[in-house]
Structure formats: C-alpha cells, structure tokens
Amino acid sequence: MINPSPFLRRALLLDAVVSGVSALALTFDATALASLFSLPEALLRESGLFLIAYTIFVGWLGSRVVMHRGLVTLVIAGNVAWTIASIALLLSGALSPNLAGEVVIAAQAIGTGLFAELQYIGLRRSAGEAAA
Numbered sequence: 001m002i003n004p005s006p007f008l009r010r011a012l013l014l015d016a017v018v019s020g021v022s023a024l025a026l027t028f029d030a031t032a033l034a035s036l037f038s039l040p041e042a043l044l045r046e047s048g049l050f051l052i053a054y055t056i057f058v059g060w061l062g063s064r065v066v067m068h069r070g071l072v073t074l075v076i077a078g079n080v081a082w083t084i085a086s087i088a089l090l091l092s093g094a095l096s097p098n099l100a101g102e103v104v105i106a107a108q109a110i111g112t113g114l115f116a117e118l119q120y121i122g123l124r125r126s127a128g129e130a131a132a
C-alpha cells in the first residue's frame with residue numbers, strides 16, 4: 001500500500017475524465033463515429049463499454065487516500081497495452097480506417113502512452129510514502 005502523491009492522484013483522475021468522455025462518445029455515438037472514421041461500429045461500441053468500467057475503476061482508484069501499488073501498476077500496464085494495441089492495429093492492415101480514423105487511433109495511442117508515463121512518474125513519487 002502507498003500514500004499516493006498528489007501527482008499520481010491527478011494523473012489517475014485525469015485519465016478517468018478523458019476515458020469517461022471517450023466512453024460516452026464511443027458507446028452512444030458509435031454509428032456516427034464508425035461512418036466518420038471508417039471503423040467497425042462494434043469495435044467502437046465495445047471499446048466504449050469497456051471504457052465505462054475502466055473509468056469507474058480508475059476514478060475510484062484516484063480518489064483513494066491509500067492505494068494498492070499493484071492496482072496502480074495494473075492501470076499503467078493497461079495503458080501501455082492499449083498504446084501498443086492501437087499502434088499494432090494501425091500497422092496490421094486488419095482495418096481500413098480513413099485518414100481521420102488513422103489520426104484518431106494514433107492520437108489515442110499517444111494519449112494512453114502519456115497517461116502511462118504520467119502515472120508511472122506519480123507512482124515513483126509515491127514510492128517513499130509507505131502507508132502506516
């Protein structure tokens with residue numbers, strides 16, 4: 001258990017807010033976004049549904065006074081995995097997004113990579129603050 005640094009708490013809560021906005025857009029506007037980006041509607045909607053659960057979890061974690069280091073590490077690893085999966089999706093040729101779709105996927109990869117880095121920095125800042 002750790003006492004999270006304010007930096008870690010803010011990084012988690014910002015991730016929850018951005019993920020929550022994405023979750024709502026992907027879940028409730030999947031049809032329009034699929035047409036706009038030339039991406040499968042099911043992929044967008046299912047990603048949105050996953051992000052609803054993710055948002056709740058990360059928001060809850062970011063609001064804790066004391067955090068389990070393993071849960072923070074799980075969030076960081078999840079963001080790294082999402083980044084890698086987004087890049088792999090672009091390079092695989094499995095989908096044929098238009099330019100706007102490619103930009104959105106690349107921006108998502110960059111964003112989740114940035115969150116992983118910020119959360120890692122916040123975790124390192126928390127390392128010396130072992131909970132009593």
